[in-house]
Amino acid sequence: MLESKMPERGLVVLAGGGIAAIRSDICGTPGCNEFQPVFGIGALYKFDPLWSASINLDYVKLGATEKSPARPLDLSFRTELYEVTGNIHFNLLDAYSGSGGYRSSRKRFVVPYAKFGAGFIYYTATSYPGTGNLDESQTKYDPEREYPAFGIVIPFGGGLRFRFSDQVSVAPELIYHLTSTDYLDNVGPRLAPGTSRDHYGVASIRLMYTPSIKENIFSRKAQHGK
Template identity: 25%
Template sequence: MRKYALLCLLVPVFSQAQESHRLHLTLFGGVTNYQGELQGRTFTFNQSNLGIGAGLKYDLTPHFAIRTGIQYGTIGASDRDNNDAKLRPRNLSFESRILEGNLLLEYTLFNMEEKRISPYVFGGIAVYHFNPYAFDTLGNKVFLKPLSTEGQGLTAYPDRKQYKLTQFAIPFGGGIKFRISDNVILGYEIGLRKTFTDYLDDVSTRYVDNGELLRERGLKAVEMSYRGGELKDGNPTYPAADELRGNSKTKDWYYFQGLTLTIGIGGTGNGGGGWGGGRGKTGCPRNVY
């Protein structure tokens, strides 16, 4: 009996090495959006775009895990859909691809070896690349940063520096996940990204003198920095220098939300962490005395 009990104690140790799905493949599919000068809503599906992602997750304990991955999506907005009616006459718009790499720590409230459903939260650090662009009246794609639409890099505005297209962000969020098999967990999550730039949409502060902008960046820069004249009955007069164009006091945000799929890899056992708690896969009694 003692030999049988000892065997039952040792089998889970060896089987965990073989079956522990501590390593997982993660897949994401959903939508991407942003909050900034052209999209004032804190959180909305309005003007959202497709977002996808993939990565790896490693379970440290039944509750804590490390995640790393790549996510890709498009953000964009137009003043025509701006919830602030006072901003619609400027008629600005933008789009930008977002490519992000992240490293996250995830906390799951319940042990997924014992529960089928659990809420979870996560946070960490990310590096992302963006490059805002818009389409001119002929439908041509025009990247906005080289135009210095708010005087970035112009000799007449030495205090306005060019923004970097690759930057750090702080990702955080949460969701809920549901075990659909021993090896697969389905979830729904919302992940916010706090950025340190106000130029995801190329709009941040005040208009510059259109003569200076024309001289150093050309006519296209003037055309793309104020587009009120393109509207029916719109005002074609370029705003005076130093008139407000954006709100530099707040930084832009972007976020992903959608479905996640977590698939255990590297073994044939359970898919929620491989801790063996509560599943009894060895067939041994839980209490041997």
């Protein structure tokens, strides 16, 4: 545990990346997923050692290939989406060490947290026959709806925050995203009747930077006189 002169509240800048996998009409397992990259930025405000709120902007790519004998559609798809979400973070341990009524001035090196929120996605899905790269495909299937399109997303999950200094922390996290759309794979009810909406999961690592809070020079002068 490390000594800290910075209170556990205030603004934190976020940036990170990872990989995403989809659960959709044509793919529901790791075997058919083509894990695609995720990049994101955001800002978090810490209210106290337990509660925080954040807003995030993420760019997500999704892709998979049909491998189910029950639905031999013989297709692959690629989807690009932008995700804007607001989230609540709850630390499962107090950021400061100590127990009972005692709180140390030292902060924990590792703090597990839960996270949940809501937002929207703006996405475009493209499907094509067979396997391989989208850019190399000679044929693309007609869109199942008009793209780009909007959808609602509800992310939830958790992670671990590793604190290296008052300014720098790193947080690996696993977040699952429920969506309101059935078209992330460009396969809707017409091609796969009776199926549910598409969802995706993201494994990422976020860099968390807390700007230094410098004492106001005028307040200091007021305290010590002119």
